[in-house]
Amino acid sequence: MTTETDEKILPWYRQFWFWFVFGPLIFIIILCFFTVFIAFNYSDDVVTDNYYKSGVMINQTFKQDEKAASLNLVADIKFDQATGEVFVDLKGNHEFPRNLLLFLDNPVKSKKDQSVLLTAMSASKYRGELASPVEYSWYLALVPETDVSKRKDAEWLLTGEINLAKTVETTLQPRANNTSAK
Secondary structure, X not given: OOOOOOOOOOOHHHOHHHHXXXXXXXXXXXXXXXXXXXXXXXXXXXXXXXXXXXXXXXXXXXHHHHHHHHOOOEXXXXXXOOXXXXXXXXEOOOOXXXXXXXXXXXXXXXXXXXXXXXXXXXXXXXXXXXXOOOOOEEEEEEEOOOOHHHHHHOOOOEEEEEEOOOOOEEEEEOHHHOOOEX
C-alpha cells in the first residue's frame, strides 16, 4: 500500500543540503587554483636567486666605480619619448670608445629590462634607439662594452636612476658620488 505522503526523491545535485555543505568547499578549491595561478604567473622579480654570486660581484662593481671616478666620468642622458631615441653626452679625462652600452633595468619587472647600443656621433656624444617605449622609473647603467655578457667585466661603470614621469634627462655618475636626477 502506498500513501500520498511519500516524499518525491530528488537527484543528488538538486538537494539543498548537498549544495549547503559542498558549495563553500568547491568555491574554496576554485579560489586556491586561482591563487596558485596568480602566484606562478605574476611572481615578484625583485628577489635575487643567488645571493653569494651577487655578493662576490659587488667587489667588481666597486672597482668599476673607482675607475670611473678616477677618470672623472659623467654622462648626461636624454630620452626622446616621441622617437624612442637616447642621447648621451659623456664627459671625463679619458679617450671614449666608439660604442657604449646602456642598461635600463626596471625595478619591478625584469621582463621589461633592455639594453641599448649607443653609437658615437662625435667625440663624446652618443645616440641609440630603445627596443620598446619606456615609462616610469628605471635604473640605468652605462658601460664601455658592446657585448651584454661582458657587463660585469667592463673597465668602468656609471649608474643612476630616472623617473620618466617627471623628467626625460638625468646624469649618470660613479656610485661614490651618485646624485642622479636633475
